[in-house]
Amino acid sequence: MSEQAVKANPYVPMPVTLESVAIENDAKDLKTFALAFENDEDREQFSYLPGQFAEVSILGVGESPFGIASSPTEKEHLLFTVKRAGSVTQELHRLDTGRRLGVRGPLGNSFPWDRIAGKNIIIVSGGFAFTTLRSSITYMLDETNRDRFGDITVLYGVRSPGELLYKETIAQWKERSDIGINLTVDREPDEPWDGTVGLVPNVLRDLGPSPKGAIVLVCGPPIMIRFTIPVLKELGFGEDDIILSLENRMKCGIGKCGRCNVGPKYVCVDGPVFTLAELQQLPAEY
Amino acid sequence: MSDTVGCTIEKKLLPTLLLNESKHSRVFIPKQSDGVTEYAVFGKGDTPDLEAGQSRLSPKSFFFPQTETLYAFDYDTIEPSASEEAAEAPVVLFAVRPCDSASFELLDQVFGPENHGYHDPYYEKKRDNTIVVTLACNKPGSTCFCTSVGGDPAGTRGADVLAFDLEDRLYLEGLTTKGKEFLARNGEVLKEAAETDREVANTLASSARESMPAVEYDRATVKKNLDDQFDNPIWEKITNTCIGCGACTYLCPTCHCFDICDEERHYKGRRIRTWDSCQYAQFTKHASGHNPRPTKTERLRQRFMHKFSYTVESVDEVYCVGCGRCVRYCPVNLDIREVLREFSST
Incomplete structure (x- = not known):
């Protein structure tokens, strides 16, 4: 198809090559896929912000939406960390590098970077929902951006040390003085562990970040979110300053196929990022 | 209804009009078989069944088919689908009921770019290539309730041409540029309507309206x-x-x-x-x-x-x-x- 036709047709993916695959966890059901655009125009046109997602296609199998784990400051690759679950992700996990895939996007809104600028940022995350937060942290720490943000505090919890995503990247962040990294595991691990032990909401309470001039990004499993919100409120965070990212089943990603709605909002085009204040206006169908 | 006085066509001349149209467009007309009304391709010798009432399936499938190929692919290439190309051929949907043509405008808002800026080229091409001739309902069915949800048995929404069944003739009004062109190019089988034709059409519309259940939906x-x-x-x-x-x-x-x-x-x-x-x-x-x-x-x-x-x-x-x-x-x-x-x- 001609370049123009591709742009006029949001259903047609852009060709990308699978450059590398990294196993992220001990269970080996989480892998990070690095994709490179085949066409320069596509790479330039794919202008995104942390918090957005894209549809990744394996032609003949299908496509699925994933949050973008790379940062726009990382020019060479798009990263997606994918848990093996359904038919598309199972096939993805079987692929070798060099395989051609498709990408549609970027899709959805992003974290509200205009509002985040100038504030202290607290990141609260659990499990493999950390992907778009990896994007966000990398973006903020980039030397062209770091001045735009205040203190960055990260709290990231996983079940066990082997489930931690992006171990090398996180190790590099820990070397830096301009970001606070707090890692926690659910219960006392068998292997060596230099982080804390405890569930995210409890560790957050102990950490007690100040809500003053701060905004908090929360991504994690529903159970973590349910117990984290009350702690954030206790700490004095307002509902407009608690930012969440939703996931719902999607197909088109462009607000037409009708399945990802939460009340009158579509997660694909109105989200996936919502403030707590916005979510409280919606039925809890997510 | 607009102030313009429309035109009329004798029913016996309808096949001539549709045959003319079928020279450059695919024309679909209501047909009844085994008690079921569906839209079917008009062919020589066919007459549209204007008594057939509402089709069993909504005509949304003309723009949004039940199954549609988005694109075909092989190992190296992605090609636009045949159905996308077929959509280039113009279509005339003849005798669509007002509720159904109103639905086209609602679907436009989903598939069109006003929905968050995304085009749906498959839908849009078919929609752009289609002329909708809407036939006002003289006898709404027992389960019809268009007037309760803002519609009308003589509703113009989504219609390019609105037609009224005046027994031996149809009274037609062109509502959009496309609709007016449709009437203009078929001038040889159309007559300028008399003021009384429009009055009859209005009377039929109001009696249809009155036959419907009272509006109770706010x-x-x-x-x-x-x-x-x-x-x-x-x-x-x-x-x-x-x-x-x-x-x-x-x-x-x-x-x-x-x-x-x-x-x-x-x-x-x-x-x-x-x-x-x-x-x-x-x-x-x-x-x-x-x-x-x-x-x-x-x-x-x-x-x-x-x-x-x-x-x-x-x-x-x-x-x-x-x-x-x-x-x-x-x-x-x-x-x-x-x-x-x-x-x-x-």
Whole structure:
């Protein structure tokens, strides 16, 4: 198809090559896929912000939406960390590098970077929902951006040390003085562990970040979110300053196929990022 | 109705008009067989069945087919689908009922770029290439309730030409540029209408309107009640008989949910979209197994919330045109009008 036709047709993916695959966890059901655009125009046109997602296609199998784990400051690759679950992700996990895939996007809104600028940022995350937060942290720490943000505090919890995503990247962040990294595991691990032990909401309470001039990004499993919100409120965070990212089943990603709605909002085009204040206006169908 | 006086055509000349059109367009007319009305391709010798009433299936499938190839692919290339190219051929939809043509405008708002800037080239091409000739209803059916949801048996919404059945003739008005061109190029079989023709058309329209049940649906009240009573246990009662077949969504002229899936064989394949339905459990089920709408109750509620609350909020439209197909064909007699009544008390 001609370049123009591709742009006029949001259903047609852009060709990308699978450059590398990294196993992220001990269970080996989480892998990070690095994709490179085949066409320069596509790479330039794919202008995104942390918090957005894209549809990744394996032609003949299908496509699925994933949050973008790379940062726009990382020019060479798009990263997606994918848990093996359904038919598309199972096939993805079987692929070798060099395989051609498709990408549609970027899709959805992003974290509200205009509002985040100038504030202290607290990141609260659990499990493999950390992907778009990896994007966000990398973006903020980039030397062209770091001045735009205040203190960055990260709290990231996983079940066990082997489930931690992006171990090398996180190790590099820990070397830096301009970001606070707090890692926690659910219960006392068998292997060596230099982080804390405890569930995210409890560790957050102990950490007690100040809500003053701060905004908090929360991504994690529903159970973590349910117990984290009350702690954030206790700490004095307002509902407009608690930012969440939703996931719902999607197909088109462009607000037409009708399945990802939460009340009158579509997660694909109105989200996936919502403030707590916005979510409280919606039925809890997510 | 507009102030312009339209034109008339004798019914016996309709095949001539349609034959003229079929030289450059694919023309579809209502036909009845075994008591079922469907739109079928007009061929030489055919006469449109203007007594046939509403078609069983909504004509939304002309723009949004039940199954459609988005593109074909092989190992190296992605090619636009044949159906996308076929859409270049113009289409005349003859004798579409006003409820159904109104639904086209509602679908335009989903598939068109006003919805968050995204085009749907498959839908848009077919829509752009189609002339809609709407036939006003002289005898609304027993399950019709268009007037209760802002429609009219002589409604012009979504129509390029509006036609009235005056027994031996049709009275026609061109409403859009496309519609006026359609009439202009068929001038040889048309006559300028007399003022009395339009008066007769108006009379037929008002008697059709009066034959319909009184308007009892108040958009704002129903929306407010639906929103306030999201957790009302009445939804469980309403859902009791529902078997989750999804027929209502397939028959509905405004329902537009779809699935996208791939078919592949020997490194050649196609990506297709097919109608889907919010009434099916798989529709919203996450890969993790979690389902935001886990039972029929949430799914049935979604259908009503979507039509009478969510779209009112997002695009200021009710996504129901009152065609009554869901009432007529629901296997367990679930009645959308009764649901509206449940949520109508102030």
